[in-house]
Amino acid sequence: MAGLLSLGALLSGCSDPGWQTKDISGLMPPLEFQLTGESGERVDAQTFRGDATLLFFGFTHCHDVCPATMAHLDSIMGELDEEARDDLQVLFVSVDPARDDPETLREYTANFGPEFVGLTGSEEQLDALTRRYRVTYGYGEKDSEGHYMVSHPSAIFAFDRNGEAQLLIRQDDEREDVLSDLRRLLAQG
Amino acid sequence: MLEFERVAGYLLPWEFAPSWVIFCLVAVGLYLRGMQRQRHQGQVVGYWRPFVFLLGVGAIYAVTQTHYDYLSQYMFFTHRAQHLVLHHAAPFLIALAAPLPVLAAGMPSRLRQLPGRTAAGRVMRPPYRLLQHPIIAPLLFVGLIYFWLIPEVHFDAMLSRKLYQIMNWSMLLDGLLFWWLVLDPRTPQQGGLGYGMRILALLVVIPPQILLGAYLTFSESVLFDVYAVCGRxxxxAPLTDQQLGGLITWIPASMMSVIGVLIVIRYILSEKGDVDGGETEHERRVPQP
Structure with missing residues (x-):
């Protein structure tokens, strides 16, 4: 019983009270990946160091979670100062490379602000990245027209300017909470 | 060749965790060695006990150190099935096999004569007695199931590799303690728990499990968002996943108690047979603590 109690204390005691969303510093490793950019170029995490980074997984044929999340983020970011906005980038990683080539990704992210960058990669590259953040994705059966569903994480991972993992933002986190955390993340040197 | 690699990939661990591999290897190693020694000493070693024991250990290995572990991490109902094995089925089989005398016979003699062994036994005894108290044990058994299903706790346990391991180990260890308590082959006179108390312990854990399982099954909202957050x-459909998980928590879990009660009743009957004259197989094999 004592073990359970101390475990409970451990669970509740490890998050930084300053953050409103889920603190994952110390729980998740720094941002690292090898992927393909919107022009078909090879990119890695170093390319994005220096700015605070949000990482999100999805696919462009997604009807609910992805567009909702992207639009939600876009509108939240609209409330940031322009200067702060320049220091923030959103990486949209497609886990459906069979349908999302660089051009499709470019057209998709053009619907949102300039901070949005589309990325994808080979199965090995995507597996390495999802595994690193303890998330996964999978494909459903194809229907007669070749359409299929894709399961993917709905979490948004936030990294500081040095690529250190900071936050996990969930779908149902309050807008004000996300906004205040983004401001705080951007205020860090 | 490609097919072979794919199958081999499913048999390899998703996240290699030495503790599980060592536990399973040591258990199987000691058991096989113990059996061999007992055979050498002319003791009759049956078939069903080794089979049941190895099946239990094999099941633990399969749900923790093969690709099945991947499914348990990224889907609720497969996670519930994993815990059904770790907390119910596998410890049940292991306890049913009453493996202690065989494991003891398999122990290297150097280990058995290790100095400080009795002192360690003395230190371990009070906490062990506490955990195996007929009121504490069922409480802990049900409490752990509930604890790891508190949504915030569940979220953290699935997200953190360390907590995930702690969760699974706590389920297995508690399962071994509980099922050993109620399926202990020793009679009450030999130090085992009274049969009435065993049946009571098995029965009191049923309603809370039914309640929890039914709650999960009939809940109209998704209670555990970690599977959406991390991807399935x-x-x-998230609700289908949750309903399947609820059914696993509800039906097979409480069925295990019913089977447990039947086995305890068989113990009682075989003891009666002993009193009436003939010594039963069950009595003869009883290990001394």
Whole structure:
């Protein structure tokens, strides 16, 4: 019983009270990946160091979670100062490379602000990245027209300017909470 | 060749955790060695006990150190099935096999004569007695199931590799303690728990499990968002996933108690047979603590 109690204390005691969303510093490793950019170029995490980074997984044929999340983020970011906005980038990683080539990704992210960058990669590259953040994705059966569903994480991972993992933002986190955390993340040197 | 690699990939661990591999290897190693020694000493070693024991250990290995572990991490119902094995089925089989005398016979003699062994036994005894108290044990058994299903706790346990391991180990160890308590082959006179108390312990854990399972099954909202946050192994409606998980928590879990009660009743009957004259197989094999 004592073990359970101390475990409970451990669970509740490890998050930084300053953050409103889920603190994952110390729980998740720094941002690292090898992927393909919107022009078909090879990119890695170093390319994005220096700015605070949000990482999100999805696919462009997604009807609910992805567009909702992207639009939600876009509108939240609209409330940031322009200067702060320049220091923030959103990486949209497609886990459906069979349908999302660089051009499709470019057209998709053009619907949102300039901070949005589309990325994808080979199965090995995507597996390495999802595994690193303890998330996964999978494909459903194809229907007669070749359409299929894709399961993917709905979490948004936030990294500081040095690529250190900071936050996990969930779908149902309050807008004000996300906004205040983004401001705080951007205020860090 | 490609097919072979794919199958081999499913048999390899998703996240290699030495503790599980060592536990399973040591258990099987000691058991096989113990059996061999007992045979050498002319003791009759049956078939069903080794079979049941190895099946239990094999099941633990399969749900923790093969690709099945991946499914348990990224889907609720497969996670519930994993815990059904770790907390119910596998410890049940292991306890049923009453493996202690065989494991003891398999122990290297150097280990058995280690100085400080009795002192360690003395230190371990009070906490062990506490955990195996007929009121504490069922409480802990049900409490752990509930604890790891508190949504915030569940979220953290699935997200953190360390907590995930702690969760699974706590389920297995508690399962071994509980099922050993109620399926202990020793009679009450030999130090085992009274049969009435065993049946009571098995029965009191049923309603809370039914309640929890039914709650999960009939809940109209998704209670555990971690599977959406981290992604599911394949696209499945979140509520379907939760309902399947609820059914696993509800039906097979409480069925195990019923089977346990039947086995205890068989113990009682075989003891009666002993009193009436003939010594039963069950009595003869009783290990001394």
């Amino acid at each position: 192994a394949w696209p499945i």
